[in-house]
Amino acid sequence: MVDGETISASILSHMRVDGDKRILFLANMEGREYIGKVIISGSYSVQVANPEDGVIEACEAEYKDGQTFFAVDLKSYQGICYILSET
Secondary structure (H helix, E strand, O other), rough: OOOEEOOOOEEEEEEEEEEOOEEEEEEEOOOOOOEEEEEEEEOOEEEEEOOOOOEEEEEEEEEOOOEEEEEEEEOOOOOEEEEEEEE
16 A cells, blocks of 8 residues: 555455544455555654454554555455554
8 A cells, every 4th residue: 555545456445534643444355465565755653453353453564755654464454454643
């Protein structure tokens, strides 16, 4: 995913802006694991919120040339939320 545009046809994505935060929901619509990364313009700290168990935890991110990068690993038919806070 690059700035809200999904690169893989098997990934459903939705992004909301709430003040200085962005909430990104991703869902893997295929019967196999998806491994990729998100690239978004700007500098954000990233948290991952698991809708299955309600756990919210920090997500490792990298920063380069005004962009934030973080890894995505979704099991088949799994959905996950990422909370991006401007830094």
